[in-house]
Amino acid sequence: MLGRRLRRLRESAGLTLRGLAEQVDYPHTYISRVERGEQLPSAALATALDTHFGTDGLFAELLEMAQDASIPDWARVILGNEEKATRIQIFASSLIPGLLQTEEYSHALFRASLPGASEEKLSERVETRMRRKRVLNKDNPPFYWAIMDEAALKRPIGGSKCMRDQIAYMLEVSASAHITIQVLPFARGEHPMLGGSLSLLTLPKGTSIGYVESFASGEAVDSQPRIVELTQRFDIARSMALPEQESVDLIHAYLREHADEDDS
Known part of the structure; x- marks a missing residue:
């Protein structure tokens, strides 16, 4: 068209x-x-x-x-509600959450997950993801609470410079009053969110919808019993994560680590 x-x-x-x-x-x-x-x-x-x-x-x-x-059907329900949400809660097991990603980091992820895709297709995917970030910059943004496994900070997606820029960007946006970032450290051992990612969106009337994602697939959830179960998993992960300031300190430590690797 x-x-x-x-x-x-x-x-x-x-x-x-x-x-x-x-x-x-x-x-x-x-x-x-x-x-x-x-x-x-x-x-x-x-x-x-x-x-x-x-x-x-x-x-x-x-x-x-x-x-x-171009967004898969199983993701469109959640992505279509991001701009309406009053609160967005995210747990990411091995990657920086999408709304906190830089363009370079996102491009590196799509390049690895879509082997054989043209640069045009990769750029289209990246641009779509970058467009989603505007939800955090609108006049009345939702409360955004992201918890990530320490693995997301350790793995050098796109190389050390890409990770340094990615972590610096994340620290910058974490200063916003409506954004909270926590890290669940390796030292905590096993937790109920290993191997997957979870998004929970609270809509204006108080209802919630969820989105569970694993390798190349996902599931939108609106069943109330299942939402309660997923919320419980998120709350356990949040209780195991470092407090906000300690999380920021750990993120700073990884920023220095990737900067050192880039200089070596």
């Missing part, structure tokens, strides 16, 4: 692909792939097209629809 609309507008304006490319300052081959539906535009190109054609955000909206359509 986005590609067809772009082609109609371009042709109505009497522009060739090269002519449009010159006016919006993007390669004509890139715009051609977008028109043929072979590639989604970047958010910057969508904005440039809206500005050029005066389409009042049409291409930006179509881009978001296309990105959302």
